[in-house]
Amino acid sequence: MRTSTRMLVGATVTVALTVLSAVPAQAGPGKDREPARVSVAKDDAQAPDRAVVTKAVPSSASAALSQLQGRIATYVAKNGTRYTFASYVDGTTGKIVLDTTAPATVVASLLSTKGASAAFAAASSEVQLKSNGVSDAFDRRNDSPPFYGSGGIASGGGICSSGYVVQNSAGTRFMTTAGHCFAVGATVTTEAGAYTYGTVSNRRLPTISGHAQDVELLGGQSYSARVFTGGVTSTTSIPVVAAGAASVGYTNYCHSGRTTGEVCGHTATSTTGQVCTATGCKSPVIVYTGGTSVGSNGDSGGAFYAKDASGAWIRGHFIAFGGGTGYAQPWTAFSSAMGLSIVIY
Template identity: 40%
Template sequence: MRIPFVRTTLAAAALLAVAVTPARSSTEPAKDELPGLAYESEYYERVLAEEAASAPVFEVAPEVTAAKKSIQARVQAFVDANGTRYTFATSSDPTLGKVVLVTDAPRDVVSGLVGADAEHVNVIGNGVTDTSRKYDTAPFWGGAGLKFPGEVPCSSGYVVQDGAAKRYMVTVAHCYHVVNQSVWVEQAPAFAQNVPEHVGWVLKQGLATGHDIALIGGKTYTGRIYSGGTNSTTSRAVATASDPLENVWTYCHSGRTTGEQCGHGVVDLDAQFCSSSGCKQPVAKFKGGTLNDGGDSGAPFYSRFADGSVAIRGHVIGRDFGVDQAGYAEKYSRVKAKYGVSIVPGA
């Protein structure tokens, strides 16, 4: 079919030009009313004002602002006392609702600077402090991802020490049952050129006696556990340890798969849990909240205090996925009795 040709006259073109010319705002002066630069200045100022008025408003919570000021003051005092060996950039990010601390300082320095404001801070490492649950660095914390090379990851639990003050990281024997086997963090940070950090060696494991407990040693470990989400850089200090109580619904776990999850209640302190690695009893059975999942085995099971610190109650060993929907944890007393160890508190 032939498309008819339409001839556009000059008059018609003029009408089209008028039709597509945007109408001038009633608030915009005619150019002959404000000649030259005076007109341009007022116009641009009004455009900028309208742009500012329509921009999204990001508000930072007062507690985040207070945390930023506190951390900035501590950083300044540290630099004044120690010089410029490390670099720091401290700001608030309204899109995250957090203080962002970018630094190349080691973890012990960062922990001291962040202090009680840890829950409001995202630490972004540059170099040796590039740490999170998935690529922890020494001194190692509980709640991080661990693995044998080529194996499915599990989680670290919490730190204990023997009578000689030798420290160990508690985790599960069903993941780490080969004595003297090396254990590594789950992932390598970008600066490490794909070489994950060595967490230590499996020095003890208790599957033969029905204990889903392994102790990793040979490196440095400290009494803190990761908090927050699955890629968190924040942590909580361990204050003490004791067994959980039945019918208390404020317990938490913190693992590499589900992060920190609370609202668990212990329904039985004398449960039996039999899996491919054998039977364990007596263990704690818990329900409620978001339960542990694959990869969380070994994660600390704990209660929280008002100041953010925690009481270790045990470590996660498994769950059932049937109608019952429950998780299971080795109790702290079983670790203490089996190996003659005590909890290591954290700063």
């Protein structure tokens, strides 16, 4: 890990970008190299799961399942993803299982025997219904569209955190992050690498654009006005309800990022601070202390906010830390200049 540091008023301030680098190991002088190996794939029939005797699924059940899944796909294409569906033939019973959050009227239409084959009519009467509901496998470090704020994002070996959703005058949505994270034009992915998160534009950084700000926008994908809460692999989130200026003396601000998760109990000590790091001097910035952690490497770009029962009140995003003090880029310092408005949930 490399971190950029510069001394500021006797304290070390660290720009919270994590950079990962892998150096291939190699033999040193006088050391023998390991001889090359030739690997031969094992016979898959010897795999431990091959010892199970699989019960054949009746062809009638397979045909009925195919029809049901076709109906479900048509319904979702027409009506959207309000309800979840999972369907399969249980190999132990030979019966179709349908797990859905859809109401009884929708289920009845999907299982209707009108115009259906005899196989479907026979199988539909024995469908095992469940109402557990299903969801995408995702978390703060493995987000999926539409993307939330305060999740892990990566590009070129660097890891940061997403911020909150904004839009321009044309209504085009973007996700914010810290300007010191990625270069303009960079393709950013989720931390786990499963999805493209967006392309960097509108970068503002003293050493790049001359602005005393630390912000950039990610665009080109689907973004939702929510921010992750909870721990570093949490799936919990809250809606964004507004954005505005921080208040000095407030004692329960939160920051949320991929490294430290959500931490609250921060006290804003200034809204007119300046922080100078290897990427230049940024001002004004929000200065805060308190909480179990003020932030760490990789949290850069993560949302900084106050929260109540209604959701998150955005005040900016985390950009630097040092000596038990955190620094956040204020929302109010760049939003109007860049023609941006906050997107609420």
